[in-house]
Amino acid sequence: MTPLLTEAFLSALLYGAVSAGVPLLLAGLGEQVSEKAGVLNIGLEGMMLCGAYAGFVAAWSSGSFALGFVAGAAAGLLVAAVMVLLCVRLALDQIVVGIALTLGAQGLTALLHHFQFARSYPRLPAATTWPLPWLSDLPVLGPALFDRHPVVYGAFLAVGLLILLQRRTRLDLQLRAAGERPEALDIAGVDVRLVRSLAVAVTGALAGLGGAFLANLGAGLFVPFLTNGAGFVAIVLAMLARGRPLWVLLGAMLFGASLALTTAIQVAGINIPTDIVQMLPFAAVMLVLVLLGRRASLPAALGRPYVRGSG
Amino acid sequence: MNEPDGIQPARPIVDATVRLALTTLAPIALTLALASLLLAALGVDAIAYFAYVAERGLLTRLGLEQSLTRMAPLLLLAASLIVAFRAGIWNLGVDGQSLLGALAAAAMAPALAAIWPGPLTLLVGLALAAGIGALWALLPALLRAYQGVNEIITTLMMTFLGTSLANALIKLAFLDPATTVPQTRTLPVDDRLPRLLGTTVGSGLLIGLAVLVLAHLMLTRTAFGLRLRVLGINPRAARHAGLPVSRLIVAALLLSGALAGLAGAVEVLGVHGNVRADWNPAYGLLVVPLVFLARLNGLAAILFVFLFAVLSIGGESAARRLGVPHHVNLVIVAVLLVASALGERLDRRVARRGGG
Numbered sequence: 021m022t023p024l025l026t027e028a029f030l031s032a033l034l035y036g037a038v039s040a041g042v043p044l045l046l047a048g049l050g051e052q053v054s055e056k057a058g059v060l061n062i063g064l065e066g067m068m069l070c071g072a073y074a075g076f077v078a079a080w081s082s083g084s085f086a087l088g089f090v091a092g093a094a095a096g097l098l099v100a101a102v103m104v105l106l107c108v109r110l111a112l113d114q115i116v117v118g119i120a121l122t123l124g125a126q127g128l129t130a131l132l133h134h135f136q137f138a139r140s141y142p143r144l145p146a147a148t149t150w151p152l153p154w155l156s157d158l159p160v161l162g163p164a165l166f167d168r169h170p171v172v173y174g175a176f177l178a179v180g181l182l183i184l185l186q187r188r189t190r191l192d193l194q195l196r197a198a199g200e201r202p203e204a205l206d207i208a209g210v211d212v213r214l215v216r217s218l219a220v221a222v223t224g225a226l227a228g229l230g231g232a233f234l235a236n237l238g239a240g241l242f243v244p245f246l247t248n249g250a251g252f253v254a255i256v257l258a259m260l261a262r263g264r265p266l267w268v269l270l271g272a273m274l275f276g277a278s279l280a281l282t283t284a285i286q287v288a289g290i291n292i293p294t295d296i297v298q299m300l301p302f303a304a305v306m307l308v309l310v311l312l313g314r315r316a317s318l319p320a321a322l323g324r325p326y327v328r329g330s331g
Numbered sequence: 332m333n334e335p336d337g338i339q340p341a342r343p344i345v346d347a348t349v350r351l352a353l354t355t356l357a358p359i360a361l362t363l364a365l366a367s368l369l370l371a372a373l374g375v376d377a378i379a380y381f382a383y384v385a386e387r388g389l390l391t392r393l394g395l396e397q398s399l400t401r402m403a404p405l406l407l408l409a410a411s412l413i414v415a416f417r418a419g420i421w422n423l424g425v426d427g428q429s430l431l432g433a434l435a436a437a438a439m440a441p442a443l444a445a446i447w448p449g450p451l452t453l454l455v456g457l458a459l460a461a462g463i464g465a466l467w468a469l470l471p472a473l474l475r476a477y478q479g480v481n482e483i484i485t486t487l488m489m490t491f492l493g494t495s496l497a498n499a500l501i502k503l504a505f506l507d508p509a510t511t512v513p514q515t516r517t518l519p520v521d522d523r524l525p526r527l528l529g530t531t532v533g534s535g536l537l538i539g540l541a542v543l544v545l546a547h548l549m550l551t552r553t554a555f556g557l558r559l560r561v562l563g564i565n566p567r568a569a570r571h572a573g574l575p576v577s578r579l580i581v582a583a584l585l586l587s588g589a590l591a592g593l594a595g596a597v598e599v600l601g602v603h604g605n606v607r608a609d610w611n612p613a614y615g616l617l618v619v620p621l622v623f624l625a626r627l628n629g630l631a632a633i634l635f636v637f638l639f640a641v642l643s644i645g646g647e648s649a650a651r652r653l654g655v656p657h658h659v660n661l662v663i664v665a666v667l668l669v670a671s672a673l674g675e676r677l678d679r680r681v682a683r684r685g686g687g
Contacts, residue, residue, distance in 0.1 A: 106673075255484060259481065306485065308486060
C-alpha cells in the first residue's frame with residue numbers, strides 16, 4: 021500500500037476533503053442554528069440546490085465568482101423566506117414543508133436549467149485563489165488549506181464566529197430557548213417567532229452559499245439534482261454535533277475526506293468501482309449513527325411550531 | 332388562537348362540503364393554477380400542456396392503460412407510506428427499499444423461471460422483494476426504536492446507500508453478459524405478471540389495489556392497526572397504555588419497507604423484466620403528497636394515485652413531444668404538498684369554529 025502514503029496522494033486527499041467538506045460545513049452550521057431554535061429544516065437540500073443553481077447562473081453570466089456566491093446565498097435566503105412563512109408564521113408541519121421545498125427546488129432548478137441551457141452543461145473556469153503568505157508554501161497542508169478561494173477561509177472563520185457568539189452573547193441562549201422551551205422565551209418578552217425566523221434565514225443563506233460552492237468551486241458546472249443528498253448529510257452532521265460548531269467542522273472534514281477518497285484512490289492508481297466508493301460516505305454516516313446514535317440529541321421543541329397560547 | 336366562537340346552527344351538509352372543498356378541491360385547484368403560472372413564465376402554453384397531458388394519460392386507450400399500469404407501484408408505495416405515517420413514523424427511504432426489492436426480484440426471477448415457469452416464480456419474486464425491502468428498513472427501525480435516532484435521516488441515508496449498492500450489484504454480481512448496457516438478465520414476457528384480459532394493463536394493478544385495501548382494513552379494523560394508530564397519535568399515551576412501543580415501531584417500519592419492496596417487484600416483474608444500472612424511478616417522495624391529500628385513508632388514496640398516474644404518464648409523453656421536462660411534476664407535487672397542508676390547517680380552523 022505504499023502509493024497511498026505519497027505526498028501526491030495525501031495532498032489530493034486533503035485538498036479534496038476541504039473541497040467536499042466546505043459545502044457540508046456551511047450547510048451544517050446553518051442547520052445547527054435552526055435546529056437549536058426548534059426548526060428541523062428538512063428543506064436544507066432544496067436550499068442548497070437553489071443556491072447552487074442561482075450561484076452558477078450568476079457566476080457564469082457575470083464571470084464573477086463573488087457575484088455567484090452572493091446570488092447563491094440570496095437564493096438560499098429566498099427559500100428560507102418561504103419556509104419562514106409556511107412553518108414559522110403559518111405553523112405548518114416542518115417535515116411536510118421541508119420535503120416540499122426539496123422536491124420543489126429539484127423540479128424548479130431542473131426546469132430552469134433545461135430552458136436556459138437545453139442540454140449543454142457549460143463549465144466555469146477555475147477560480148483564482150488567494151494564497152496566504154508563507155502558509156501556502158507548507159507541503160500538503162499549504163495547497164489544501166492556505167491557497168484557496170476566500171469562501172473557504174470564510175467558512176472556517178464562520179466556525180470561529182459562531183463559537184464566539186455562543187460564548188460571548190445572549191443570542192445562543194435565546195436560540196436554545198426557542199428550541200427547548202419556547203413558552204419560557206415568550207414569557208421573558210422575546211418574540212419566539214422572530215428568533216426562529218432569523219435562525220431559518222441564517223440557515224438559508226449559509227446553505228445557499230454551500231450550494232453555490234458545490235456548483236462553482238466543487239463541480240465547476242451545474243447539473244440537475246447536483247446536490248445529491250449533501251443537504252441531508254449536513255442535517256446529520258448538525259444532529260451529531262449537538263450544538264457545537266467545532267464538531268460540525270470535524271464531521272464535515274471527515275465526511276469530505278471519505279468523498280475525496282474516490283479521487284485520491286484514482287490518483288494512486290487503484291481501481292475500485294465508483295458505485296462502491298459512492299457508498300462509503302453514506303455507510304460512514306450510518307456507522308456513526310449506530311455507534312453514537314444515542315448521543316444525537318435534538319431540542320425538545322424541535323419540529324413543533326410555536327403557536328402562542330396553545331400550550 | 333383567540334377567535335370568537337361564532338354562534339352558528341349546526342349545518343352538517345354545508346360543513347362537509349366546505350371541508351371537502353378546503354381539504355381536497357382547493358389544494359388541487361391552487362396547485363394547477365400555480366403550475367400553470369410557472370409554465371407560462373417558462374414560455375409554455377399551460378392549457379395546451381395540460382390538455383396534452385390529459386389526452387396522453389387519460390383519453391387515449393393506450394395512455395389510460397399505461398396510467399393504470401403505472402398505478403401498481405404507486406398504490407403499493409401509498410400503502411407503505413400510510414402504514415408508516417399512521418404509526419407516526421417518517422419512512423422517507425421507500426425509494427431505496429423499493430429499488431433493492433426490485434433488484435432482488437430481477438436477479439432471482441429469470442433463473443427461477445427457467446426451472447419453475449409460472450406463478451410460483453412470481454410469488455417467490457414478490458416475497459423476496461418484500462423481504463429485502465423490510466431488511467433495508469431494519470437498521471433505521473432498530474435505531475429509532477432502541478436508540479431514538481430520527482428515522483427521517485436514517486431512512487434517507489439508506490436510500491442513498493441503496494441506490495449505489497443496487498448499481499454496484501448490477502455491475503458486479505447480476506450482470507447480464509449478453510448485453511452491452513449494464514443490466515440484469517431479462518425475464519421473458521411470458522413469465523412476467525399476466526396482463527388483464529384483452530388489455531395491456533398489468534395485473535400488478537390488482538395486487539396494488541388488494542394490498543392497499545388490506546392495509547387500510549388492517550389499520551382501521553384490527554387490534555394491531557389500532558395500536559399503530561395510537562402510537563402515531565400519541566406515543567407517550569401508547570407507552571402509558573402499556574403498548575410495546577419499540578416493537579411496534581420496528582413492526583411498522585418493517586411492514587412499510589416490505590410494501591415498498593413489493594412496489595419495486597411489481598414494476599420489474601410486470602413491466603420491465605429487468606433492472607438497468609442507474610434505473611431509479613424514485614416515486615417515493617412523489618407519493619407523499621397523495622397520501623396526505625387522502626388524509627392517510629387508503630381508499631381515498633386510490634383516487635389520488637390514479638390522478639397522479641395520469642399526470643405521470645401524460646407528463647412523460649409531453650416531455651418527449653413538447654420538450655417540457657417531466658420535472659414539472661416535481662414542482663406540482665411540491666406545491667400540492669404545501670397546499671394540502673394549508674387546506675388541512677384551514678379546515679381545522681373551520682371545524683373549531685363550527686363545533687363551538
